[in-house]
Amino acid sequence: MSLLDTLLRCVAVVVVFLTFPLIIGQTEHKVMAHMQGRLGPMYAGGFHGWAQLVADGVKFAQKEDVVPLDADRRVFQLAPAVALLPYMLVLLVIPVGPEGFVGQAVDAGLIFVLAVMGIGVLGSLMAGWASANKFSLLGGLRTAAQLMSYELPMLLAAASVAMAAGTLSLPGILGAFHWWWVPWQLIGAFVFFTAGLAELQRPPFDMPVADSEIIFGAYTEYTGLRFAFFLLSEYAGILVISALTAVLFLGGWHGPMPESLGWLWTLLKTFALAFVVIWLRVTYPRLREDQLMRFAWTCLIPLALLQLAITGVVKVAIS
Amino acid sequence: MSLLAAAGSLDPAARSFLSPTGVEIVFLLVGLAVLGSAVISVTTRQLVHAALWLVVALGGLAIEFLLLTAEFVAWVQVLIYLGSVVVLVLFGLMLTKAPIGRSPDANSGNRWVALGVALAAAGTLVTLVVDAFRTSWVDLGAGGGSTRVTGEYLFRYWVLPFEALSVLLLAALVGAIVLSRTGKGRVPKPRAGKLRAGKPVGTNGRAASATTARPTASTPPVQES
Numbered sequence: 407m408s409l410l411d412t413l414l415r416c417v418a419v420v421v422v423f424l425t426f427p428l429i430i431g432q433t434e435h436k437v438m439a440h441m442q443g444r445l446g447p448m449y450a451g452g453f454h455g456w457a458q459l460v461a462d463g464v465k466f467a468q469k470e471d472v473v474p475l476d477a478d479r480r481v482f483q484l485a486p487a488v489a490l491l492p493y494m495l496v497l498l499v500i501p502v503g504p505e506g507f508v509g510q511a512v513d514a515g516l517i518f519v520l521a522v523m524g525i526g527v528l529g530s531l532m533a534g535w536a537s538a539n540k541f542s543l544l545g546g547l548r549t550a551a552q553l554m555s556y557e558l559p560m561l562l563a564a565a566s567v568a569m570a571a572g573t574l575s576l577p578g579i580l581g582a583f584h585w586w587w588v589p590w591q592l593i594g595a596f597v598f599f600t601a602g603l604a605e606l607q608r609p610p611f612d613m614p615v616a617d618s619e620i621i622f623g624a625y626t627e628y629t630g631l632r633f634a635f636f637l638l639s640e641y642a643g644i645l646v647i648s649a650l651t652a653v654l655f656l657g658g659w660h661g662p663m664p665e666s667l668g669w670l671w672t673l674l675k676t677f678a679l680a681f682v683v684i685w686l687r688v689t690y691p692r693l694r695e696d697q698l699m700r701f702a703w704t705c706l707i708p709l710a711l712l713q714l715a716i717t718g719v720v721k722v723a724i725s
Numbered sequence: 726m727s728l729l730a731a732a733g734s735l736d737p738a739a740r741s742f743l744s745p746t747g748v749e750i751v752f753l754l755v756g757l758a759v760l761g762s763a764v765i766s767v768t769t770r771q772l773v774h775a776a777l778w779l780v781v782a783l784g785g786l787a788i789e790f791l792l793l794t795a796e797f798v799a800w801v802q803v804l805i806y807l808g809s810v811v812v813l814v815l816f817g818l819m820l821t822k823a824p825i826g827r828s829p830d831a832n833s834g835n836r837w838v839a840l841g842v843a844l845a846a847a848g849t850l851v852t853l854v855v856d857a858f859r860t861s862w863v864d865l866g867a868g869g870g871s872t873r874v875t876g877e878y879l880f881r882y883w884v885l886p887f888e889a890l891s892v893l894l895l896a897a898l899v900g901a902i903v904l905s906r907t908g909k910g911r912v913p914k915p916r917a918g919k920l921r922a923g924k925p926v927g928t929n930g931r932a933a934s935a936t937t938a939r940p941t942a943s944t945p946p947v948q949e950s
Contacts, residue, residue: 478825481777516871517800524808528780531815535773538825550816557809574797574872 415510416498418463427641428459430677434641434684435459439701462634469630474538477627481536486628489529492522493642500649501577503659503669508577515576516568519650520561523605527553530607530614533626533636545623548614548695552604555702556611560601562710563594566717567654580658588656590720594713595655597706599679602647604702606640608683610690613698618621648679648705752792759785768837770827776814783807795870 432447435458435469437445451457473479501508512518527549534546558622570573570591571582588595604611607623615623617719652675659668693701759782761768766778783806833839879887 436739442862476825479773481773512796514797514800515795517804517872521800521804521808524804524812527812528807528815531812531819535815535819536825543819547816547819550812550819553812554816587939723881 410622419494419498423497423642426639426645430643430644430680430684431459432456432638433677433681434687437681438685438688441685449560465472466634468633471632472593472676477540477550478536478538481532482627483632484631485529485533485536486639487529488532488634489526490639490642491646492526493639493646495522496646497642498652499576500646501658502672504577504580504665505508507659507669511575511577514574516564516574516579516602516654519576519646520564523643523646524553526643527605529639530624537624537627539627540714541620541622542626544587545614545621545626548620549607549624550667551695552607552611552614552698553584554604555699556601556706559597559702559706559710560605562707562714563598563601564654566594566713567591569714569717569721575584576653580653580660583657585657585660591713591717593709593716595651597653597710597713599647599651599682601702601706602651603683603686604698606643606647608640608644609687610693611698616692642685644680646677648683649676651679652676752789755785755788755792759789772823772824772827772828773815773818776811776818779814780807780811784813790870793870794865795875797870797872797875811814 436446436454447455447458450461473482496519498510499508499512499518500512510514530549533547534542534544534549537543567579570587571579573579573582607614615625620626625633628636634685649672652672656675656679657670658675659665661671661674663671762778762785766775766782769775769778783802787799787802787807790796790802796929
């Protein structure tokens with residue numbers, strides 16, 4: 407792999423990282439609005455408010471960057487970067503199409519993805535603690551509790567796919583994919599996607615940022631660009647979770663069309679799942695903290711273990 | 726030994742140690758960074774900063790693993806230590822209302838004993854490793870630490886230690902449950918709807934161990950029957 411090739415791949419990943427989350431954000435504006443009988447943004451950019459998020463970005467860039475007097479300055483300022491960058495690293499290893507259509511194929515790609523996404527949560531924790539604000543601290547606490555509960559079912563569900571494929575490499579998993587994996591890994595897909603939603607703190611799992619109780623959780627004190635980074639990391643997270651679910655459980659580039667159009671399938675599945683994420687936000691009320699914990703420990707983890715058992719039995723039966 | 730034999734022989738090196746390659750220089754530099762952040766993490770008076778420096782140290786270790794081509798181990802290091810252990814430590818610190826800025830009482834009387842133990846442990850390990858390998862040279866082929874190779878060695882040659890370790894972890898788990906339940910007569914029930922304020926942090930420098938144990942100790946009302 408030449409230097410130019412590497413450079414091009416990195417640039418491509420950065421471009422995807424900067425544009426796709428905005429597309430998902432704009433979709434969320436419009437889809438939510440229409441589901442609630444509103445129009446959503448209509449003016450910015452002219453056609454159905456397509457430039458609304460660009461305008462938002464300009465607005466964020468103009469705002470004053472405030473650091474509270476009692477805050478821990480360095481940790482406070484570092485937190486948005488810690489929250490945002492892991493998602494960019496994860497995008498680097500998600501395969502889009504066959505024949506090396508991936509930023510960088512990693513041997514233990516599945517572990518890499520889950521490990522790096524875990525770091526992103528450190529950003530929320532740092533923000534929650536460093537803000538010197540009780541609401542932020544509560545948000546940080548809830549984030550940590552939620553992460554620790556939902557990391558386990560997510561890992562178990564991912565392990566089930568790795569068992570089925572016999573590899574941890576993401577392109578390798580897709581290479582071993584057959585259509586009947588979808589019903590076979592259906593429970594795992596549900597667990598993974600749900601736990602992913604919880605890890606992103608998306609509704610109905612948005613207890614850590616519950617606006618009616620603790621303002622905006624760990625991000626309460628943030629303004630301007632740093633606040634925008636946290637928002638961007640949330641939407642980048644939706645992109646990453648949707649893409650990962652598509653790759654692990656829905657067959658990524660596999661679909662009824664020539665293989666050269668495989669990337670189209672990956673994108674289609676990813677955005678369909680992103681739409682589901684938005685849909686769920688509009689549909690379900692927020693789970694209470696105890697319901698949230700009970701759901702993880704008494705529902706998702708047993709389901710994930712069941713999926714592991716099914717995967718093992720079927721794997722032994724067909725080999 | 727067999728693990729090393731896979732990567733290369735242990736014959737005396739025909740290579741000079743005075744002309745390091747780029748990877749070796751990076752390895753040393755990252756090693757220095759790990760050492761530095763580890764020292765800061767145990768000497769700083771700011772509790773949360775200590776946990777965050779621990780992140781740097783553990784992440785640096787993951788990079789060292791990567792430079793030694795042990796890719797799988799590196800990602801597992803990130804997943805377990807950065808993603809879970811540090812989050813747990815931070816969670817515990819937040820429960821104690823770790824103050825922003827210096828904790829004046831975060832000073833342990835065991836400081837010099839701890840230094841002695843650390844130096845003794847480091848001395849033993851360094852002597853052991855240096856004596857075991859001397860001037861032998863292990864060639865690091867690409868893929869020498871890939872998932873497949875690691876898995877094959879783990880479950881073919883090292884199964885017994887692996888299973889023994891899992892029994893040890895199980896024992897630790899049971900022990901933690903027992904420890905957190907023995908004092909249940911004395912633990913006051915947390916008042917409903919209020920965050921327990923906790924003591925000021927850092928009494929005797931045992932903050933980390935005390936706080937990680939606390940979540941289990943302070944949430945008995947659901948399970949107790």
